[in-house]
Amino acid sequence: MAGATTVVVPMPHMGVSVEEGTVIEWLVEVGDEVSAEQPLCAIATDKVDTEVVAPADGVLARILAEVGADVPVGQPLAELAPVGGGAAGVGSADATRREEDAADASEDEDASRRVSAEPTPAAQTGSGGGESRLTPGLAARAAAGRDEFGRFDPKAAAEAVLSFVAAPAGTNGANVLASPIAKRMASVHGVELASLRGTGRAGRIRKVDVERALGGAGTKVADKATESTASAGTSPPNQPAVPASAPNQGRGDELPAGYADVPHELIDTPRVRKVIAEHMARSRQTAAHMTTEVDVDLTALTEARAELNEQRIAADEPKLSYLPFLARAACAALQEFPELNATFLGEKTIYWQQVNLGVAVDTEEGLLVPVIKACDQLTAPEIGAAIADLAERARTRKLTPDDLAGGTFTLSNPGSVGAVSAPAIINQPQVAVLGVPTIQRRPWVVTDPNGAETIAIRPILRLAVTFDHRALDGADATRFAVAAKDLLEAWTAADYSSSQPK
Numbered sequence: 237m238a239g240a241t242t243v244v245v246p247m248p249h250m251g252v253s254v255e256e257g258t259v260i261e262w263l264v265e266v267g268d269e270v271s272a273e274q275p276l277c278a279i280a281t282d283k284v285d286t287e288v289v290a291p292a293d294g295v296l297a298r299i300l301a302e303v304g305a306d307v308p309v310g311q312p313l314a315e316l317a318p319v320g321g322g323a324a325g326v327g328s329a330d331a332t333r334r335e336e337d338a339a340d341a342s343e344d345e346d347a348s349r350r351v352s353a354e355p356t357p358a359a360q361t362g363s364g365g366g367e368s369r370l371t372p373g374l375a376a377r378a379a380a381g382r383d384e385f386g387r388f389d390p391k392a393a394a395e396a397v398l399s400f401v402a403a404p405a406g407t408n409g410a411n412v413l414a415s416p417i418a419k420r421m422a423s424v425h426g427v428e429l430a431s432l433r434g435t436g437r438a439g440r441i442r443k444v445d446v447e448r449a450l451g452g453a454g455t456k457v458a459d460k461a462t463e464s465t466a467s468a469g470t471s472p473p474n475q476p477a478v479p480a481s482a483p484n485q486g487r488g489d490e491l492p493a494g495y496a497d498v499p500h501e502l503i504d505t506p507r508v509r510k511v512i513a514e515h516m517a518r519s520r521q522t523a524a525h526m527t528t529e530v531d532v533d534l535t536a537l538t539e540a541r542a543e544l545n546e547q548r549i550a551a552d553e554p555k556l557s558y559l560p561f562l563a564r565a566a567c568a569a570l571q572e573f574p575e576l577n578a579t580f581l582g583e584k585t586i587y588w589q590q591v592n593l594g595v596a597v598d599t600e601e602g603l604l605v606p607v608i609k610a611c612d613q614l615t616a617p618e619i620g621a622a623i624a625d626l627a628e629r630a631r632t633r634k635l636t637p638d639d640l641a642g643g644t645f646t647l648s649n650p651g652s653v654g655a656v657s658a659p660a661i662i663n664q665p666q667v668a669v670l671g672v673p674t675i676q677r678r679p680w681v682v683t684d685p686n687g688a689e690t691i692a693i694r695p696i697l698r699l700a701v702t703f704d705h706r707a708l709d710g711a712d713a714t715r716f717a718v719a720a721k722d723l724l725e726a727w728t729a730a731d732y733s734s735s736q737p738k
């Protein structure tokens with residue numbers, strides 16, 4: 237526990253969808269005097285590698301997360317003592333174990349209080365209509381079963397209750413170095429302690445390690461309980477039934493039925509792909525996705541781009557792609573339709589006062605979405621420079637946590653790899669995303685100055701606006717798309733060179 241005069245150094249927030257970081261190196265030692273903003277340790281996440289800096293002047297009194305430890309966002313990494321107060325030190329092994337047990341117990345109590353504040357499946361289905369309390373370990377699991385609005389998730393709670401009832405009891409890992417709470421949880425849930433990697437000191441297994449294992453084990457325990465009652469056509473007493481359509485959430489190393497003879501290679505899913513999968517699935521489950529599309533004649537944009545690039549080449553500056561021009565027009569259209577630059581909260585909606593444009597970047601490790609802050613105040617050349625900088629740092633893993641935070645609207649560019657259509661998944665907690673496919677030269681009906689119609693070959697782009705139908709209607713999203721189309725078909729080089737075009 238931190239003393240009254242110590243300062244806790246937490247795992248920093250890493251942006252959307254990142255929930256934990258891994259300590260890869262400590263840059264100072266216990267007893268070292270440090271100054272505010274001095275790097276203390278290096279950490280790695282699924283998206284960025286960065287350094288954690290000291291929040292204040294002090295002496296590094298205690299390191300709470302060793303190299304290799306996975307630490308959730310907001311949890312302590314270290315403690316700083318006042319200069320001159322001396323280092324607290326690590327203390328004896330027995331003292332360390334007592335402190336970790338106390339911390340585990342405190343976490344369990346906090347989780348119990350959070351869950352008891354709302355009705356749970358166990359309380360609703362108790363025998364005789366009475367109220368049934370969840371045990372602390374089960375409460376910690378149920379507390380995680382909430383959506384992005386903090387509301388209780390009945391399905392997650394049902395699986396937690398079912399796995400708790402079905403888990404076998406017994407002694408488990410008597411000779412394994414683990415906290416008492418971790419041993420009790422492992423015994424209740426049927427988790428083999430010897431199979432876990434402890435994140436405590438000297439590899440000691442803590443409550444969080446057992447909970448991490450339960451993330452994959454709970455479903456299998458529930459499946460066993462379901463099988464044991466299938467012949468009777470009932471669920472365990474006083475427990476909600478598991479839906480028959482629930483997806484298979486096994487270990488991930490079991491071949492689908494009928495594929496045993498098919499040659500294959502089994503590889504571990506990269507961490508960044510797991511995070512992307514979770515984020516995309518959650519977005520699809522949360523938002524009511526709908527896409528509207530408009531075709532845009534980019535003849536005017538092509539001419540404006542050629543004019544600006546001719547000037548840039550003469551000034552020995554790099555040429556601009558089409559993307560910053562599209563981003564500039566999108567930001568201008570969002571000022572006219574702010575309901576797409578928003579976050580939907582159910583009973584309330586947040587309308588953001590500036591456009592922080594997320595630009596999806598394809599990297600070898602997976603998709604990243606760095607953010608251009610206040611993009612609506614930039615010219616097309618300035619947006620182009622920002623995109624080039626962020627894309628380069630994304631591909632070299634040099635982004636900072638701030639580069640990934642605070643996006644209000646996203647631009648997805650699958651056209652860069654040849655896509656001819658670009659519906660996308662909304663980047664939560666935003667309400668819309670603009671998909672930009674490849675530009676195609678197509679026969680197009682044009683009207684000459686005399687009003688006669690002719691066929692011409694024109695560069696055509698099919699913009700796709702995917703939006704959350706909970707937050708706005710299709711007509712509003714389409715009006716935004718048409719507004720962007722009108723700007724792209726009318727603006728000149730001078731308009732793109734101004735942050736406030738006429």
